[in-house]
Amino acid sequence: xxxxxxxxxxxxxxxxxxxxxxxxxxxxxxxxxxxxxxxxxxxxxxxxxxxxxxxxxxxxxxxxxxxxxxxxxxxxxxxxxxxxxxxxxxxxxxxxxxxxxxxxxxxxxxxxxxxxxxxxxxxxxxxxxxxxxxxxxxxxxxxxxxxxxxxxxxxxxxxxxxxxxxxxxxxxxxxxxxxxxxxxxxxxxx
Amino acid sequence: xxxxxxxxxxxxxxxxxxxxxxxxxxxxxxxxxxxxxxxxxxxxxxxxxxxxxxxxxxxxxxxxxxxxxxxxxxxxxxxxxxxxxxxxxxxxxxxxxxxxxxxxxxxxxxxxxxxxxxxxxxxxxxxxxxxxxxxxxxxxxxxxxxxxxxxxxxxxxxxxxxxxxxxxxxxxxxxxxxxxxxxxxxxxxx
Numbered sequence: 001x002x003x004x005x006x007x008x009x010x011x012x013x014x015x016x017x018x019x020x021x022x023x024x025x026x027x028x029x030x031x032x033x034x035x036x037x038x039x040x041x042x043x044x045x046x047x048x049x050x051x052x053x054x055x056x057x058x059x060x061x062x063x064x065x066x067x068x069x070x071x072x073x074x075x076x077x078x079x080x081x082x083x084x085x086x087x088x089x090x091x092x093x094x095x096x097x098x099x100x101x102x103x104x105x106x107x108x109x110x111x112x113x114x115x116x117x118x119x120x121x122x123x124x125x126x127x128x129x130x131x132x133x134x135x136x137x138x139x140x141x142x143x144x145x146x147x148x149x150x151x152x153x154x155x156x157x158x159x160x161x162x163x164x165x166x167x168x169x170x171x172x173x174x175x176x177x178x179x180x181x182x183x184x185x186x187x188x189x190x
Numbered sequence: 191x192x193x194x195x196x197x198x199x200x201x202x203x204x205x206x207x208x209x210x211x212x213x214x215x216x217x218x219x220x221x222x223x224x225x226x227x228x229x230x231x232x233x234x235x236x237x238x239x240x241x242x243x244x245x246x247x248x249x250x251x252x253x254x255x256x257x258x259x260x261x262x263x264x265x266x267x268x269x270x271x272x273x274x275x276x277x278x279x280x281x282x283x284x285x286x287x288x289x290x291x292x293x294x295x296x297x298x299x300x301x302x303x304x305x306x307x308x309x310x311x312x313x314x315x316x317x318x319x320x321x322x323x324x325x326x327x328x329x330x331x332x333x334x335x336x337x338x339x340x341x342x343x344x345x346x347x348x349x350x351x352x353x354x355x356x357x358x359x360x361x362x363x364x365x366x367x368x369x370x371x372x373x374x375x376x377x378x379x380x
Contacts, residue, residue, distance in 0.1 A: 004194070006193070019319065037265065040302060059225060075226055096338075103290060107267055112269060170360040187289075188285075
């Protein structure tokens with residue numbers, strides 16, 4: 001942030017406002033406080049019989065890697081609506097949302113992922129503008145080494161585990177930087 | 191948004207950017223797109239034996255009404271950390287976070303609420319700067335008519351129901367405008 005979106009002043013300072021306890025972008029002219037908050041990334045796990053629909057990314061970051069359809073939640077929608085919309089936009093796929101499956105905190109990117117289980121309604125899907133291709137994968141066909149993000153890898157890993165037991169709950173956890181790569185720390189309910 | 195936060199121009203237009211499908215604030219000078227996304231409101235249900243800790247609001251909206259400790263999630267934290275921090279800030283109360291309890295979409299205010307069950311660690315609590323008072327309530331003492339928000343009413347209602355069965359899951363649903371007041375539409379997993 002270089003200029004105040006309320007008054008246009010270039011006197012933006014990074015300081016703790018009165019009565020607050022952390023620094024914010026504050027306008028030196030009109031005193032407007034510009035809050036920045038985490039974003040929700042919402043998507044779905046589209047299932048057709050024993051296969052899962054993945055999309056190959058046509059945009060950075062992680063161009064050419066496989067992902068579940070997901071993206072930033074928009075104003076005016078609910079989280080299941082966001083999951084349905086992202087699945088339609090990225091894979092031209094119609095789904096029925098079944099339940100909230102993973103909630104993953106990524107504090108170093110200021111994001112919270114929410115992935116929903118879903119049922120693919122037909123096989124008339126295909127890449128949207130942000131995908132190179134879309135394809136159904138059985139568990140033994142998942143391109144584990146070519147998945148775009150740790151959130152996707154961990155969501156799929158949990159999903160196949162739960163599918164064997166036929167018991168899906170809602171999984172909560174954090175994606176944190178490990179010594180060599182990102183790791184998933186589950187937070188199990190007590 | 192009146193001025194561009196990147197270049198300071200006052201030529202902000204509300205239009206659909208190329209390749210997008212919904213209107214955004216776009217700078218007519220530098221073409222910066224200013225996205226706006228829903229915010230996460232995170233809090234906890236602090237439990238001490240058969241009682242719940244509520245806070246009486248010292249700030250608008252709903253000044254003087256009772257609420258569970260909750261507030262906007264901050265960058266750099268996880269959702270359980272946000273719940274713990276809000277409980278400390280609003281009630282000076284230390285809790286152990288137990289599990290994700292309710293996820294409530296409020297599309298008309300561009301918010302998603304996430305409330306966590308928590309265990310109050312001691313009775314050394316008291317109002318923070320945003321609370322007039324903090325008090326423990328048994329179920330039959332809850333001031334149902336003086337609760338601040340539908341998210342709080344519905345979270346408490348679900349909590350007491352589940353406590354009788356001693357089974358807590360994660361509840362997902364939407365807060366929508368009913369004919370006379372806001373209503374909660376649960377979305378049960380399938």
